[in-house]
Amino acid sequence: MTTIVWFRQDLRVDDHAPLLYAAERGAVVPIFLWSPEDEGAWPVGAAARWWLHHSLTGLAASLQALGSRLIIRSGRAIDVLPALARESGADVIVCARRYEPAARAVEAALAGAMGAAFVALDASLLHQPEAIRTGGNGPYQVYTPYARNCRMQGGPSRPRLAPAALASPTRWPASSSITSLALLPTINWTGSMASAWTPGEIGARAALTAFLDGAVGTYAESRDIPAAPGTSRLSPHLHWGEISPRRAWHAVSDALRRSGDPTTKRGAEKYLAELLWREFAHHVLVHFPHTPAAPLRAEYASFPWRSDLEALRAWQRGRTGYPLVDAGMRELWATGWMHNRVRMVVASFLVKHLLIAWHDGARWFWDTLVDADLANNTLGWQWAAGCGADAAPYFRIFNPVLQGEKFDPTGTYVRRWVPELALLPDRFVHAPWKAPAAVLERAGVRLGVDYPAPIVEHTAARIRALAAADQRST
DNA sequence: TGAAATGTTGGGGCG
DNA sequence: ACGCCCCAACATTTC
Numbered sequence: 001m002t003t004i005v006w007f008r009q010d011l012r013v014d015d016h017a018p019l020l021y022a023a024e025r026g027a028v029v030p031i032f033l034w035s036p037e038d039e040g041a042w043p044v045g046a047a048a049r050w051w052l053h054h055s056l057t058g059l060a061a062s063l064q065a066l067g068s069r070l071i072i073r074s075g076r077a078i079d080v081l082p083a084l085a086r087e088s089g090a091d092v093i094v095c096a097r098r099y100e101p102a103a104r105a106v107e108a109a110l111a112g113a114m115g116a117a118f119v120a121l122d123a124s125l126l127h128q129p130e131a132i133r134t135g136g137n138g139p140y141q142v143y144t145p146y147a148r149n150c151r152m153q154g155g156p157s158r159p160r161l162a163p164a165a166l167a168s169p170t171r172w173p174a175s176s177s178i179t180s181l182a183l184l185p186t187i188n189w190t191g192s193m194a195s196a197w198t199p200g201e202i203g204a205r206a207a208l209t210a211f212l213d214g215a216v217g218t219y220a221e222s223r224d225i226p227a228a229p230g231t232s233r234l235s236p237h238l239h240w241g242e243i244s245p246r247r248a249w250h251a252v253s254d255a256l257r258r259s260g261d262p263t264t265k266r267g268a269e270k271y272l273a274e275l276l277w278r279e280f281a282h283h284v285l286v287h288f289p290h291t292p293a294a295p296l297r298a299e300y301a302s303f304p305w306r307s308d309l310e311a312l313r314a315w316q317r318g319r320t321g322y323p324l325v326d327a328g329m330r331e332l333w334a335t336g337w338m339h340n341r342v343r344m345v346v347a348s349f350l351v352k353h354l355l356i357a358w359h360d361g362a363r364w365f366w367d368t369l370v371d372a373d374l375a376n377n378t379l380g381w382q383w384a385a386g387c388g389a390d391a392a393p394y395f396r397i398f399n400p401v402l403q404g405e406k407f408d409p410t411g412t413y414v415r416r417w418v419p420e421l422a423l424l425p426d427r428f429v430h431a432p433w434k435a436p437a438a439v440l441e442r443a444g445v446r447l448g449v450d451y452p453a454p455i456v457e458h459t460a461a462r463i464r465a466l467a468a469a470d471q472r473s474t
Numbered sequence: 475t476g477a478a479a480t481g482t483t484g485g486g487g488c489g
Numbered sequence: 490a491c492g493c494c495c496c497a498a499c500a501t502t503t504c
Contacts, residue, residue: 224475344475383475395504396476403476462477466504 002027002169004085004116006077006095008103010123010241011059012201013066015159017123018094023163029088029173030063030166032056033081034074034181040102042292042374045367047336048239050190051199053183055240058200060178068166071175077106078113085116087173092116096123096241099282100374101289126156126245127279129286139287141296141389146283147276155253159246196335197236197370204237208248212255219267226328226339227412232271235371236337238278249275281375284389292378293359295387303387304468305357314455315350316364318418321454323430324404325349327417334417336370341407347384348398353461355468358385386469394469397462404430420450 003022007030013019022028036043044052060070073080081093097120098104110118122128127150132140140146184190198206211232215222222230237243249272256268288296295301314320318329328342338346350361362381366372382388386396408414411429415422421429423443428435432445433453440447447453 341475348476392475393504397504398475399477459478462504469504 001025001092002029002088002090004029004031004081004088004090004093006081006093007032007059007070008095008098008241009239010096010244011055012204012242012244013059013062013162014201014205015123015244015247016096016162017121017160018096018119019166020160020163021094021119021121022092023166025092026167027169028068028166029071029084029090029169030068031071031073031084031173032059033077034072034183035076035080037076038102038106039100040105042100042102042366045369045372046185047193047368047370048236048372049183050185050193051197051236051240051336051370053178053181054199055242056178056183058202058242062162062201063166066163066166068168069172069175071173072178072181073176074181078109081110081118082113082115084173085114088169088171090116090169092119094119094121096121098124099129099286101285101292104286104289123244124241125279125282126150126249126275127153127283129283132283140280140283143277143280143390146280147273150276150279156246156249159244159250192334193336193370196337199236199240199242199370201242204234204242207233207237208243208251212251216252216255216267216271217261217264220263220270221267223270224341224407226342227408227410227416231339233337235373235376236369239371239373239376245275245278277379278376280389281373281379284379285375288389291382291388292362292374295385296382296389297387297391300385300387303357303385304355304471306355308354308356311354311455312350312356312360314452315346315354315356315361319452319455320349321433321452322349322400323411323414323418323421323432324400324408327414330417332365332368336368338369339413341403342413343380344384345398345400345403347381348392348396349400351381351385352397352465353400353456353458355465358382358387395466397465399458399462401431401458418451421445 003025005018005022005028010016063070085093093114093116107120132146132149134140215230218230222228234248238245252268252271256265259265285291315329318326320326325346328338328346332338347361350356351358358381362377365377379388383391386392386394411426414429421432424432424435424445428439432451433447445451
């Protein structure tokens with residue numbers, strides 16, 4: 001019996017339920033389908049396409065090592081998969097479930113339209129969105145009780161190894177090349193991304209190992225310091241399913257159990273809580289599928305967002321005049337990733353200081369993040385804007401100067417990404433406009449020439465944001 | 475996983 | 490010795 005394994009956002013062979021399912025049945029035809037038409041309003045963004053290209057290359061190599069190969073096709077699933085099943089003599093198509101509205105619609109359509117049986121397995125989350133319910137049998141909208149409920153279910157089952165080998169079908173269907181999908185940008189702006197990342201399953205395991213050997217020990221504190229290598233940097237690997245959340249969960253909770261050091265225990269515990277934020281985001285997306293386009297809290301539907309293309313552009317390019325914000329936006333542009341603490345600050349700045357709609361921020365992140373994930377991106381932006389699940393209240397407005405002084409006290413992060421400010425002394429590096437003329441001159445900074453003056457004044461912007469929130473509630 | 479404004483307390487300077 | 494004021498430090502309230 002021949003089974004098609006349709007790889008989607010689960011680009012690994014380790015702990016991969018569909019692959020194990022297929023290997024048990026007999027011959028396996030692994031396929032990746034490039035189908036931007038199936039993604040609705042959210043086709044894979046530019047930075048993520050770069051990642052995908054390399055991840056597919058890695059997956060093809062992993063499958064080859066198991067005696068198999070990766071078939072590449074493009075087109076809508078509903079058009080390609082049934083034909084491919086006929087072509088390869090497969091009687092079952094199996095995949096890992098996805099949770100985005102467009103992806104779920106594709107699954108629903110396939111379930112009714114296939115000549116072959118269509119099976120979607122749970123392989124990308126620790127807890128199925130439908131399995132976690134409030135006392136009233138509804139979905140959660142607040143993280144803490146959601147996470148408590150997850151923890152009460154007990155830990156996820158142990159991850160499973162990849163099959164030792166995969167049997168080939170009697171005839172292999174034709175395949176395109178990965179290159180023919182044209183995922184890489186035509187202009188080579190991805191050099192700095194290549195030096196920051198190793199996409200693919202091997203890179204994912206290396207990142208996990210490095211985290212366990214290093215940052216997890218101080219994660220509870222260093223995760224907030226953007227200049228430090230204090231985070232796991234697993235987000236793109238998790239998004240693309242190059243590592244299963246079960247694998248990460250068990251590796252970290254084993255480290256927690258083995259360690260006698262309370263700091264390490266706290267760090268590991270904190271990381272598990274972060275994995276549950278990812279679960280929570282998917283839970284919310286499944287139960288409130290309108291949220292990528294509209295606020296969860298209906299009263300925000302009429303929020304008086306400003307349209308200001310010039311300000312949006314300054315934010316995107318890292319030229320707001322607020323060093324921490326600009327450093328974050330430049331890190332994003334250069335590496336396809338931004339430290340989470342800084343994501344909160346830049347998001348708050350866009351929606352509160354500039355009063356630009358969170359959708360514009362979500363869209364920019366979608367195109368520039370290698371870990372762009374509809375569930376996480378939507379939750380994060382609605383959190384920042386105050387209109388989502390467990391959201392920051394309207395009055396919680398980050399002061400980018402204070403955040404810089406608190407979490408980047410020596411300005412290391414700012415100097416790394418905003419080199420024109422590198423020579424400023426620590427006490428002015430987060431607020432160059434406060435520096436005396438002589439200090440600016442010595443540092444080689446002409447405000448408005450080498451580095452922009454602030455595009456909004458903090459106190460005035462804060463008052464304006466509070467007033468706008470008032471207008472919403474009346 | 476906020477920041478600013480306002481309130482309270484207590485030590486020290488000083489008449 | 491005592492009361493008054495100032496203000497830093499901390500706590501609470503407000504947005």
